[in-house]
Amino acid sequence: AQSVTQPDIHITVSEGASLELRCNYSYGATPYLFWYVQSPGQGLQLLLKYFSGDTLVQGIKGFEAEFKRSQSSFNLRKPSVHWSDAAEYFCAVGGKGYQKVTFGIGTKLQVIP
Amino acid sequence: DVKVTQSSRYLVKRTGEKVFLECVQDMDHENMFWYRQDPGLGLRLIYFSYDVKMKEKGDIPEGYSVSREKKERFSLILESASTNQTSMYLCASQSEATGHSNQPQHFGDGTRLSIL
Numbered sequence: 001a002q003s004v005t006q007p008d009i010h011i012t013v014s015e016g017a018s019l020e021l022r023c024n025y026s027y028g029a030t031p032y033l034f035w036y037v038q039s040p041g042q043g044l045q046l047l048l049k050y051f052s053g054d055t056l057v058q059g060i061k062g063f064e065a066e067f068k069r070s071q072s073s074f075n076l077r078k079p080s081v082h083w084s085d086a087a088e089y090f091c092a093v094g095g096k097g098y099q100k101v102t103f104g105i106g107t108k109l110q111v112i113p
Numbered sequence: 114d115v116k117v118t119q120s121s122r123y124l125v126k127r128t129g130e131k132v133f134l135e136c137v138q139d140m141d142h143e144n145m146f147w148y149r150q151d152p153g154l155g156l157r158l159i160y161f162s163y164d165v166k167m168k169e170k171g172d173i174p175e176g177y178s179v180s181r182e183k184k185e186r187f188s189l190i191l192e193s194a195s196t197n198q199t200s201m202y203l204c205a206s207q208s209e210a211t212g213h214s215n216q217p218q219h220f221g222d223g224t225r226l227s228i229l
Contacts, residue, residue: 009153034217043117043203043220044156090155100171101218103148105155 002027004091006104013081014112021076021107023091033074034092034101035065044090050074061085086111116140119204119221127229132191134224136204143209145187146171146218147179150201162187163209194228201225 005024013019025031032051036044048059055067065076074091088108094101120135138145144163148156148171158171160179168179176198180188187206191198202225205218 036220041122041222043222044205044218045220046217049217100158100161103156105153 002031002093002095002102004093004102004104006089006091006107008107009105010108010110012110012112015083016080019076019078019081019085019109021089021091021109023074023076023104024072025074025091025093026072027093027095029095031074032094032101033065033067034094035059035063035074035076036090036092036103037061038088038090038106040087047076047089081109081111083111083113085109117204117206117219117221119202119224121224122222123225123227125227125229126191126194128194128196130191130194130228132194132226132228134189134191134202134204134226136187136189136206136221137185138187138206138219139185140206140208140219141184142206142219143184144207145181146205146207147177147187147189148203148205149173150203150223156203159189196228199226199228 003026034049035047038044047063048057050057050067088106090106091104092101116139118137126132146161147159162168162181178190201223203223204221207218208216
């Protein structure tokens with residue numbers, strides 16, 4: 001069965017500092033990986049996705065993620081965090097041609113001035 | 114831009130009531146989903162639909178049913194609401210996966226449902 005682990009439930013960073021959110025997945029074949037962001041009171045918005053090709057993926061809002069097959073990881077990064085990045089972040093994994101994805105439990109990011 | 118609209122942002126119902134949550138998407142997507150979101154549990158799939166009148170159970174279908182009579186509309190039904198169904202409910206739509214791709218899902222803003 002596919003699964004996603006986000007080991008950090010809460011993370012606090014200072015504005016301007018770099019950010020890395022961890023995601024580990026379990027999937028028996030080639031994974032399709034996603035990061036979503038949820039602002040308070042909103043639905044989820046896609047930040048970026050990885051299907052194949054270059055393992056470093058660029059997304060919206062200055063985010064990027066790196067797929068590392070050997071570590072079963074897909075960590076999300078941003079070089080300089082802005083106060084507006086405070087939100088909850090979800091990693092998700094799905095399979096080829098298969099509609100269902102499995103979401104992690106989320107990491108809540110707090111940004112302090 | 115894809116628009117997924119959930120009919121209510123907040124809803125308060127009583128135990129035993131039949132509750133309908135409505136979701137409409139405007140992009141002619143084939144697939145639609147209902148999730149519930151609870152703190153510490155992330156998103157859990159209740160039901161999904163890959164075509165009109167077609168549905169499949171997700172991970173936690175007990176106590177729920179769904180209806181998809183038109184392509185753009187996917188309804189979640191709580192047959193007899195219970196307090197443990199108090200939660201945030203999220204609807205999503207997705208274009209049919211083609212070839213080797215798995216398309217991302219597009220989410221509505223959610224319905225926060227309280228069962229008293």
